[in-house]
Amino acid sequence: MAKKIIKYIGILLGALLLLSLAIKLMLPFYWGDSTQTVKYEFYKKNADKFNAVYLGGSLEYRHIDPTIVDSIAQHNGIDLRSFNIAVDGHGLIQELTDLDGLLKIHNPNLKYIFFSISSDAYFFPANLHTSKWVSWHDATSTCRALRVILTSKDDLKSKTKFSWFYTMSWMENLFKIGMMPDVLNFYVNKDKYDKSYLGKLQNGFYPYDYEENHMFMEYKWEDTLIRQSKHEYENNPARRDSLTNDVLQSFENYKGDEKPNKAMVNLCMEAYKKCMKRGIQVFFILPPKGRISYDILLPVFNAMPEGTKIELADPRKYPKYYKADYGYNFHHLNYKGAKLQSYDMAKQLVALMKADSI
Amino acid sequence: MTAVRKWTQNQGMLFNSLHFLFFFPIFCYIYFSVPKQHQYKILIAGGYYFYGNFSPFFAIILFVITCNDFFSAKMMEKESSQKRKKKWLYLSMLGNLGILFIFKYLDFADNNIRSFLSVLHIPWFVPEPWFNHWVVPVGLSFLTFQSLSYTIDVYKGVTKAEHHFGYFASFTAFWPVMVNGPIERAKNLLPQIKQEHHFDYDRMRHGLFRMAWGIFKKVVIADRLAFYANDMFSHYGEATGWTIWMGGFFFFLQVYCDFSGYSDIALGAAKVIGIDVMENFRRPFFSKNLAEFWTRWHISLSTWLTDYVFFYLGAYKATGAKVVFNVIFVLTLCGLWHGANWPMVLSFTMIGIFMSIRYLWQYNVVRYIKPSNTYKLFDKYFPGWGHASITVLIFVFCFILFRVHSIQVTVNRAHTESFISWTAIASVLYANLFKLNSAHYFKEWVMHKGILQFMIAVFFVLILFITEKYIGDHRIEDIVLTKPEQQRWLVYVLLFVSIIWFGIFNNTSFVYFQY
Known part of the structure; x- marks a missing residue:
């Protein structure tokens, strides 16, 4: 009897798995997120126009203006034509998935990839069960996440919980659990997705200052949240100072001999080697205002090869990023701050490239 | 505490x-x-x-x-x-x-x-x-x-x-x-x-299929309709006429699928472990009048109230005004059972009033004109679906009030600086409800999640109607499990795939948990 039941359950699951795999074959890796779809579809069509790409989350998407970086680089005789392909909420694990997908897009001109070190494998559990979150999970990404989580210094409860979340998300994506309406939506509406996410200059940079006034967002909950976060930031100087102080402490206390999370280092190096094999130079960025403690990020960042590191987070070197005038909310810069960061980043990049050419 | x-x-x-x-x-x-x-x-x-x-x-x-x-x-x-x-x-x-x-x-x-x-x-x-x-x-x-x-x-x-x-x-x-x-x-x-x-393998098959049907109703239909019902009610100040009717109808269907879905899962689970539990719903939207509706909707509560309250009040012997009082009293009690707030109580009182009007019409008019040819003609040519539609419309009309309390709680929680009473919300809703030549907020309501998502919701509602029409008053598992193997498996796979692919799995609790 038990065999019979298991057989029938197996048949149902097998049929479901086959159908789900067939659907997966028809979907690009970025299908679950409308912003990402807009950006990658644009990049695919215009790939040959760009020789550099910024990967990462909102700290890159909302902070790095490729036009500024390009113009400074070009002014210094460096041929840089970059596109900001970063998307809100993308952490280290998803960045690697993005990189795998990006490298599959044909672009013989691609010479530089900017890779953000601003997160570990933890994420907001509120994202669970959404297509945006679930759609990119597979066996590889799950293994990567588990390696980081299981070697982190967190308590067993958090480790177990987040390991389970990643495994569950993978299963959900494998069987496309609850995702079919979004799959259909992708096929029917992908050309109608809002192109504003590409930014005013279609370079992939879109600061929150623009987005909060974007009329298309009228019926989405995000605009309320964005404005709310700004309001809280402006009216809570104590929290602002406390967050800045945390970052400052991390930098002041950093001695240089702290052991990084090995799994995170390996993942970053995996990205580095993968790109180097294809003749693509990787630059690692340590952005300001990260959500994750710089106690974790700094050792990982410093473990990266020399000549590849662009550090922008130290409040002692860049105090303006942490001033209210330059901030949009607790973890993001406004347009003014973004321009400043793009300028600082370009300067460091030019110095690195010039040193490399010598 | x-x-x-x-x-x-x-x-x-x-x-x-x-x-x-x-x-x-x-x-x-x-x-x-x-x-x-x-x-x-x-x-x-x-x-x-x-x-x-x-x-x-x-x-x-x-x-x-x-x-x-x-x-x-x-x-x-x-x-x-x-x-x-x-x-x-x-x-x-x-x-x-x-x-x-x-x-x-x-x-x-x-x-x-x-x-x-x-x-x-x-x-x-x-x-x-x-x-x-x-x-x-x-x-x-x-x-x-x-x-x-x-x-x-x-x-x-x-x-x-x-x-x-x-x-x-x-x-x-x-x-x-x-x-x-x-x-x-x-x-x-x-x-x-x-x-x-x-x-018992056969009981297990029957039970599991019933559970799957319940889960389908809950995660594929109810939770999908919940978005549209919530959206309309949260814009109660903007919506008018047909938008409110549609939103109210979606709310009615949401509650039906949610609650009957739970009952289906309960019945199925009990069946698997060898216990037969009473049916709680029997296609209420096919009822030809509110009295019949009440024998098809939340049957276990309506029979409870009938057995322990209605009969206690002397239902057998009562006529005229006494019946009217009894019906309204029992329905008001039913409303109170559902929620400790006036809108919920009064929504059921309204249903009681409509039931009483029908009773008075039947008692004082219909029984005298029933033998006439005009009545017979009317009875013959006024279709069953017409009766059913009117019944559903009346129920939706009353059920809109049922939702007012939760709107009030949400609005007052979001705007702590001012307090809005349930009567103010109800008067706006009912005043706008009768603006039948308008449908403000309809386009936004439909397009909020995109037309495709709306079409998916409507598609599954149609599947529900067609299935319930097809199975009649039988149990769905009794119909499906007696079909030939290929047909049975086709239904299994379609049901399973629909649940997995189209279900909403964010642990939304069942509406009736609060009662």
Whole structure:
């Protein structure tokens, strides 16, 4: 009897798995997120126009203006034509998935990839069960996440919980659990997705200052949240100072001999080697205002090869990023701050490239 | 109190959760593995685990209710005089209804007394209540009514008192029906609990299919419609005419799919473990009038109220105004059972008024004109779906008021600086409802999630209608499982794939959990 039941359950699951795999074959890796779809579809069509790409989350998407970086680089005789392909909420694990997908897009001109070190494998559990979150999970990404989580210094409860979340998300994506309406939506509406996410200059940079006034967002909950976060930031100087102080402490206390999370280092190096094999130079960025403690990020960042590191987070070197005038909310810069960061980043990049050419 | 509040943080084990997906097979395995004379113990353990998962505090309440009714019924049976039996019945009622009142109605009563006295400028001696943040134990109304029916039946001699505490405890802690019904009767459930249950493959097939159908209704239809219902009601100030009617209809369907879906899962789960539970819904939107509707919607509650209240009021002998009073009274009571707030109570009172109007029409007009040819012609040519549509329209009209309380709570929570009364919300909604030449907010409402998502919602509603039309008043599993193997498997795969691919799995709780 038990065999019979298991057989029938197996048949149902097998049929479901086959159908789900067939659907997966028809979907690009970025299908679950409308912003990402807009950006990658644009990049695919215009790939040959760009020789550099910024990967990462909102700290890159909302902070790095490729036009500024390009113009400074070009002014210094460096041929840089970059596109900001970063998307809100993308952490280290998803960045690697993005990189795998990006490298599959044909672009013989691609010479530089900017890779953000601003997160570990933890994420907001509120994202669970959404297509945006679930759609990119597979066996590889799950293994990567588990390696980081299981070697982190967190308590067993958090480790177990987040390991389970990643495994569950993978299963959900494998069987496309609850995702079919979004799959259909992708096929029917992908050309109608809002192109504003590409930014005013279609370079992939879109600061929150623009987005909060974007009329298309009228019926989405995000605009309320964005404005709310700004309001809280402006009216809570104590929290602002406390967050800045945390970052400052991390930098002041950093001695240089702290052991990084090995799994995170390996993942970053995996990205580095993968790109180097294809003749693509990787630059690692340590952005300001990260959500994750710089106690974790700094050792990982410093473990990266020399000549590849662009550090922008130290409040002692860049105090303006942490001033209210330059901030949009607790973890993001406004347009003014973004321009400043793009300028600082370009300067460091030019110095690195010039040193490399010598 | 902090402890009570802390205990009530848990979302509990929902039938549409992963937790239940693990719980159910493990429970079944243990249930069928233990010696048959011990199966009731597994039922108790399962019940307390299931209920205690919402909060350990709830499990204590369950135990108190169980003890109260077990001993009251036992003592009742010992007594020879009817008068003394009645005392035990009152004790049982006091225990059950007292718990229900304290948790569910005390705050409501306090607020009303306070408001009433403030109108008369009389100070109320009770200080600002400390109980107004109590969380009502999940499904308390179901629990108390189920347990209460037992002592009333023992008092009336319909059923004998149970002398085995374990069997009785497994009746009150019968987890499939515990938090969301159907409100089962002891005379049906207790004899089945006492029987030995062996694993039966055919019962399992029937049960699992029924559960799958319930999950489909819940996660594919109800949770999808919930978005549209919530959206319309949260824009009650903008929506007019047909938008409100559509939103109200979606809300009605959402509640139907949610609640009947839960009942289907409960029935199916009980079936797998060898116990037959009463049907709770029978295609209510095919009812030709409100009286019939009431025999098809939440059947276990309507029969409970009919058996223990309506007949008690003398339903058999009553005519004319007495019937009108009885109907409105019972429906108002039904509204009060659903929620301790005026909009919910009055929405059911409105249904009672419509039922009474129909009764008066039938009693004073129809029975005289029925033999006439005009009436026969009308009866012949006015189609069944016309009757059904009018019934649904009336129900939706009343049901919109049912939703007003939750709108009020949401609005006042979001705008703490000003307070809006439920009457203000209801008057806006009903004033806009009759602007039938308009449909403001309709386009935004449909397009909010994109036309495709709306079409998917409508598609599954149509699937529901077609299926329910096709199966008639039969059980869906009885129809499907007698089909040839290929057809059966086609249905299995379609149902399974629809649930997995189109279901909404973010652990949304069932609407009726709050009652």
